[in-house]
Ligand SMILES: O=c1ccn([C@@H]2O[C@H](COP(=O)(O)OP(=O)(O)O[C@H]3O[C@H](CO)[C@@H](O)[C@H](O)[C@H]3O)[C@@H](O)[C@H]2O)c(=O)[nH]1
């Protein structure tokens with residue numbers, strides 16, 4: 177696709193803001209240098225015996241830390257870019273490359289099946305030639321309720337996809353579509369036929385939801401509906417098993433391929449959480465469709481009091497990433513990656529060739545087994561998603577893609593291309609924040625620490641940026657403590673210099689943030705920033721250090737996507753709810769007693 181002529185996208189340097197940012201960096205560096213010079217000179221020639229040395233040292237350390245964090249973060253501001261895209265220049269359908277969509281789920285209680293199936297349905301309904309679209313769902317919970325949900329989703333998709341195609345519906349996740357206001361663009365077809373058809377599909381959607389929920393409540397005859405952690409691999413191509421439904425072959429041809437994959441799990445084998453699930457998908461899809469491109473999605477962004485859209489990251493910082501080598505993989509946005517960047521095809525295609533026709537499914541069982549990775553490049557972190565950090569998206573993006581010369585680009589269109597559920601309570605926010613902090617610090621504490629591993633493989637700016645990204649939780653916690661110390665030293669003759677340094681730092685953040693969104697959001701974000709800095713960033717950092725010295729095992733607590741009515745009411749009126757600390761420490765797994 178990259179070679180098509182004329183280009184599909186163009187990158188523009190944001191010249192004015194880059195000029196302002198660089199000038200600001202320069203002025204701020206001079207102010208910082210003067211401040212540090214003032215501190216250092218104290219030890220050499222300004223030292224009077226009246227000033228106690230310990231507080232002075234602490235404040236100096238806090239300033240050094242603040243300056244270091246500030247310096248690293250300049251890499252984001254150095255070359256921010258934006259992009260224009262030209263979808264109208266896409267090649268004809270027959271020249272488009274095939275795509276494998278990867279969706280992951282793990283716990284039907286925290287990730288209700290209807291929500292997961294909405295992701296499946298919207299991926300199946302993407303405006304793309306169906307024979308080139310393959311949707312894979314990885315079910316790490318091995319729950320029958322999910323497999324049954326897939327079959328129900330397939331049945332409903334036979335109505336949903338033609339409806340979306342005939343009326344050119346833009347929002348293709350049924351839940352979001354049906355709950356949107358009547359006057360939104362997708363509903364503006366006016367015609368009677370359309371309204372009837374819409375009502376008809378809505379009824380079918382309600383039936384679909386009810387059937388999925390009913391199965392969840394009562395289960396199938398002898399089936400289990402809960403998570404299983406000790407089971408063999410289950411791989412089912414939903415399309416192939418549905419002939420009993422009397423479906424016409426030509427209907428099947430208009431549907432994308434839908435595959436359910438639940439890899440083998442055994443308690444004695446490490447499963448490497450989401451990275452392990454994605455690697456099993458890479459292998460299984462390698463023998464089934466082997467599409468050259470992969471679209472990665474989580475199974476799950478409104479009144480965003482918990483800042484789950486991470487606007488300052490995705491709308492501001494990520495543009496700085498884009499001006500260098502591009503953002504890391506990140507599913508909160510979504511990623512598309514060439515298969516070859518993650519998975520040398522020689523690993524899988526030889527297997528595919530040795531097994532013909534129906535033997536495929538047996539072959540896929542082997543590929544999804546616990547022992548398959550032992551002694552192979554997969555287990556040795558040479559291919560696929562990398563193990564060793566619960567922020568496998570950042571880790572893989574940095575080590576496997578950017579350090580190996582791949583560039584990524586950020587595409588952030590005004591209309592969101594996928595919708596997800598946002599966080600609606602503080603507990604979930606802290607659980608997620610703790611996992612991210614811990615996963616990022618896993619990388620900073622490993623031999624892949626970007627400031628050591630990065631400069632030999634990527635540019636210095638890129639390494640600074642990646643280093644800031646993986647150290648930010650710990651740095652932010654320390655910076656917050658440092659800032660308090662600085663506040664205590666406020667009444668000092670050098671107050672004018674501090675004021676200058678702090679105001680300049682803030683003005684930069686506010687200027688950049690205000691470019692992207694509204695004042696109210698800014699307040700929400702600053703509030704969450706402070707809360708996370710002294711809670712989840714701290715917990716996550718402690719967690720990572722404890723894992724490093726072998727006192728804790730890695731864990732991946734998924735965020736809760738199930739709606740709670742009481743909580744939703746409070747969330748909608750913008751009320752924060754503070755969980756008690758033992759709930760948080762329990763759900764983040766950070767408690768000291770056994
Ligand atoms: O053992 C596991 C644990 C999780 N998941 C799936 O991983 C995804 C991410 O989990 P989620 O609870 O949604 O966490 P988030 O904090 O929203 O995820 C962000 O952070 C994760 C790293 O911590 C990345 O893996 C995700 O891509 C990124 O969106 C979900 O689809 C889960 O079902 C698995 O498949 N297996």
Ligand SMILES: [Mn+2]
Pocket residue numbers: 474475476508735
């Ligand atoms: Mn998620």
